[in-house]
Amino acid sequence: MAFFTHPITRFIARRLLHSVVVLLGVLVLVFALVHVVPGDPVRIALGTRYTPEAYDALRSASGLDRPIVEQFFGYIGSALTGNLGVSFRNGDPVTLTLLERLPATVSLGLVGIVIALLIALPAGIWSALREGRASDAIVRVTSQFGVSIPDFWLGILLIAFFATTLGWLPTSGYRPLFDDPAGWLRHIVLPGLTVGLVAAAIMTRYVRSAVLEVASMGYVRTARSKGLTPRVVTFRHTVRNALVPVLTITGIQLATILGGVIVVEVVFAWPGLGRLVYNAVAARDYPVIQGAVLLIAALFLLINLIVDVLYAVVDPRIRLA
Amino acid sequence: MTTFADETTRVASWRLLLRNPVTVVSAVVLGVVVFVAVAATWITPFGVNDVDVPNALQPPSGDHWFGTDELGRDLLSRVLVATQASMRVAVVSVAFAVVVGVTVGVVAGYRGGWVDTVFMRIVDVMFAFPVLLLALAVVAILGPGTTTTILAIGIVYTPIFARVARASTLGVRVEPFVQMSRAMGTGNLYILGRHIVPNIAGPLVVQTSLSLAFAILSEAALSFLGLGIQPPQPSLGRMIFDSQGFVTMAWWMAVFPGAAIFVIVLAFNLVGDGLRDVLDPKQRTMIEARSKR
Numbered sequence: 150m151a152f153f154t155h156p157i158t159r160f161i162a163r164r165l166l167h168s169v170v171v172l173l174g175v176l177v178l179v180f181a182l183v184h185v186v187p188g189d190p191v192r193i194a195l196g197t198r199y200t201p202e203a204y205d206a207l208r209s210a211s212g213l214d215r216p217i218v219e220q221f222f223g224y225i226g227s228a229l230t231g232n233l234g235v236s237f238r239n240g241d242p243v244t245l246t247l248l249e250r251l252p253a254t255v256s257l258g259l260v261g262i263v264i265a266l267l268i269a270l271p272a273g274i275w276s277a278l279r280e281g282r283a284s285d286a287i288v289r290v291t292s293q294f295g296v297s298i299p300d301f302w303l304g305i306l307l308i309a310f311f312a313t314t315l316g317w318l319p320t321s322g323y324r325p326l327f328d329d330p331a332g333w334l335r336h337i338v339l340p341g342l343t344v345g346l347v348a349a350a351i352m353t354r355y356v357r358s359a360v361l362e363v364a365s366m367g368y369v370r371t372a373r374s375k376g377l378t379p380r381v382v383t384f385r386h387t388v389r390n391a392l393v394p395v396l397t398i399t400g401i402q403l404a405t406i407l408g409g410v411i412v413v414e415v416v417f418a419w420p421g422l423g424r425l426v427y428n429a430v431a432a433r434d435y436p437v438i439q440g441a442v443l444l445i446a447a448l449f450l451l452i453n454l455i456v457d458v459l460y461a462v463v464d465p466r467i468r469l470a
Numbered sequence: 471m472t473t474f475a476d477e478t479t480r481v482a483s484w485r486l487l488l489r490n491p492v493t494v495v496s497a498v499v500l501g502v503v504v505f506v507a508v509a510a511t512w513i514t515p516f517g518v519n520d521v522d523v524p525n526a527l528q529p530p531s532g533d534h535w536f537g538t539d540e541l542g543r544d545l546l547s548r549v550l551v552a553t554q555a556s557m558r559v560a561v562v563s564v565a566f567a568v569v570v571g572v573t574v575g576v577v578a579g580y581r582g583g584w585v586d587t588v589f590m591r592i593v594d595v596m597f598a599f600p601v602l603l604l605a606l607a608v609v610a611i612l613g614p615g616t617t618t619t620i621l622a623i624g625i626v627y628t629p630i631f632a633r634v635a636r637a638s639t640l641g642v643r644v645e646p647f648v649q650m651s652r653a654m655g656t657g658n659l660y661i662l663g664r665h666i667v668p669n670i671a672g673p674l675v676v677q678t679s680l681s682l683a684f685a686i687l688s689e690a691a692l693s694f695l696g697l698g699i700q701p702p703q704p705s706l707g708r709m710i711f712d713s714q715g716f717v718t719m720a721w722w723m724a725v726f727p728g729a730a731i732f733v734i735v736l737a738f739n740l741v742g743d744g745l746r747d748v749l750d751p752k753q754r755t756m757i758e759a760r761s762k763r
Contacts, residue, residue: 167594174595186611293743297736299687301694302710302728309717309724408600412691416714426603427695430610438610446598 160461168454175446180224182442183435184217194237194433207237211436233440238432243440247422251444253323254414254421257344258406260337262399264345265352270395272349273356274388280361288353295350304343304416311339321418340417344410348402355398359391366390393464400456407452408445486748493744499737503553510554516544518551519702527720537722539712545722548704549730555699556706556734559620560685564678566624571631572674576666578632579639580658590636593629601626601684602691614697622692623685634677638670645669672749679742683735690731706731 183190191208192199208214211234212223227234233243276288312320318339324332363369364387372386373379411423418424422441429437487493506513516534522542530537536545578589596604608622642648648665692698693707701708706727713723 170591171594171598174591175598178595182607182611293736293739294732297683297732297739299690299694299707299710299728299731299735301691301707302724302731305710305714305717305724306728309721313718405600408603411602411606412694415695426606430606430697433610435610438607442599442603442607445600445603449600450598 157461161458164454164457164461168450172447172450175443175450176225176228179228179439179443179446180221182439183213186435190433190435191237194435196433210235210240211237228443233443234436236434236437238429238434238437243436246425246437247440247444250420250422250425252325253419254407254410254423256326256333257337257340257410257414257419257421258403260341261344261348261406261410262403264341265348265402266399268345268349269352269356273353274360274391276353277357277360277364278383288357292350292353295346296354298347298350300343300347301412301416303346304340304413307339307343308416321416323418323420340410340413340419343413343416344406348406352395352398352402356391356395359394360387362394363387363391393460396463397456397460400452400459404449404452407448483748487744490744490747492740493747496737496740496744499733500741503557503734503737506550507554507557510550514544514547514550516547518548518704519543527716527723529720530722536726537720539709539723540716540720545709545726548709549706549726552699552704552706552709552727553730553734555616555703556686556689556731559616559623559689559699560682563620563623563689564627564681564685566620567627567631567681568674568678570624571628572635572667574628575632575635575637576639576662576670579636580643580662580666586636589632593632596625596629601688605688605692606695606697609692609697614692614700616699616703619689619692619698623688626688627681627685630681631674631677634673635670638673639666642666642669676742676746676749679738679745683738683742686731686735686738 186193191204191211191213195203195207212220215223224234231244233247235242236246272288272292276285279285308320311318319336322336324336326333369382369386372382377386407422409423410419410421411427413419414421414423415427422445426438426441426445428434429441520543522538525534525538525542526540528534528538528542534544534546536549539545539548574589574593578586599607604626605619605622608625609618612618612621643666645665648661651661651665689698690705690707690710693705694711696708696711698707699705709727710724713720713727717724
């Protein structure tokens with residue numbers, strides 16, 4: 150019984166329920182996507198390939214000839230069991246296509262977030278500890294530059310310099326990690342840097358303000374006044390506590406990267422979810438757009454849920470609030 | 471009616487804002503950008519679509535300050551007109567987001583109860599979609615083009631304003647002057663317009679500046695993908711896309727449109743940060759305390 154009344158169990162249950170409600174809302178919106186298209190989505194998708202036979206076949210295969218209520222419950226039921234329909238363009242099962250594309254996007258996201266953390270953690274902590282000095286100003290200005298740079302422009306400049314001019318790295322493309330680890334690494338450096346540098350700029354600002362906020366707390370002052378060395382105060386009392394909010398922003402950034410690398414994937418011809426969505430939007434392949442949007446939104450919710458739960462586990466003030 | 475205290479706070483805010491050199495420089499840069507956006511069509515040295523093939527891919531020179539593209543078109547003229555288009559999209563879409571988002575947020579925060587629950591769950595659902603993905607979904611429905619881009623960016627930023635407005639409203643509605651006004655039987659609309667909205671303006675102004683920065687980036691990204699502003703109208707994002715094939719032999723084709731986006735976004739971000747320092751009371755006390763040290 151104690152398990153069910155424990156604050157953390159109640160917090161997780163509440164948070165889980167919230168995610169389920171939001172996911173249902175996402176499902177409704179994604180279902181509605183194909184129905185709010187002005188005109189006939191099947192006709193638009195077929196374009197110049199239109200013939201009455203092809204039209205009827207696609208309409209019936211996609212279930213759009215059934216009553217809307219039946220379609221709605223059919224879609225929700227199928228989606229929950231992992232069936233996201235078939236592509237308007239090539240008839241491939243959408244779920245399979247998404248699963249094929251997922252590893253490329255996930256690997257790019259993870260490499261990007263690792264690069265971002267490697268830069269943002271030392272830069273943000275350094276900047277906060279030297280608040281108001283020249284080095285703080287340099288970090289702040291640099292991170293502001295990073296936040297303002299269009300990622301696709303950065304990608305093109307990196308390609309122009311490191312790939313085309315110096316010839317050190319390939320301009321674009323992808324190799325699966327397990328088939329060709331060296332090739333994977335060579336191909337992921339530039340897109341990873343593009344994603345990572347922009348994320349690093351955002352995260353440096355968060356790390357800096359998190360450290361500054363903790364540094365102004367009473368317990369840090371107490372630690373200092375009871376004679377602890379600056380090193381202990383900095384790392385054991387300040388930085389360690391500041392890492393809790395940093396965890397949140399890392400999760401949010403990872404989720405944002407997974408759903409937001411569309412342009413970077415297009416620049417680097419990276420065969421991930423982003424480029425799939427882009428091609429699907431250009432071809433008006435609605436089932437693929439629906440599937441990809443649903444998958445990315447679900448991943449986004451899942452990462453946020455995990456981060457919130459971890460946050461509550463690490464910081465008791467959250468679940469008790 | 472403005473009280474003496476209001477007046478003093480406002481003067482102090484302006485003074486704090488003007489004391490920050492970064493904010494002042496950024497505001498001046500933004501002033502120039504706004505001038506360019508308004509006057510672009512009159513100040514361009516060449517027509518944006520004047521093809522001059524013999525002069526294609528010319529580097530920056532006295533005649534063509536930013537050089538020419540693969541069709542010999544003047545890049546400076548194209549960057550100026552594209553900046554105008556970008557600014558128009560950003561301003562209209564953020565205005566849309568402010569009007570809709572603030573209305574939703576204020577009503578939700580002020581009314582509370584089921585209205586708040588329903589509005590905020592809708593906002594939560596919209597937050598589950600990454601920004602560019604949601605914008606792409608809108609483009610997938612309505613087809614590419616300037617109006618769609620405005621609507622897509624507007625829809626994407628609406629929930630952000632709704633959240634900021636709601637959070638601020640929750641803080642203001644319990645203030646004694648609002649309670650008093652309610653007790654005196656003042657109508658809800660009057661309270662919202664006279665007491666709530668003016669008192670939550672600070673965070674909204676900050677959010678507007680930051681959102682304009684991101685709206686410029688989003689428009690550029692959509693245009694880069696060919697889903698935003700359509701040719702023959704020049705757009706900064708599309709110019710960068712077109713530069714990809716020429717990046718080593720004509721660096722200026724990629725550098726100038728990208729630098730234009732970068733400068734505009736940076737200026738909006740820095741002005742937003744400067745405004746936050748002044749309009750956010752917590753930050754403001756810190757700055758004042760520091761300047762008195």
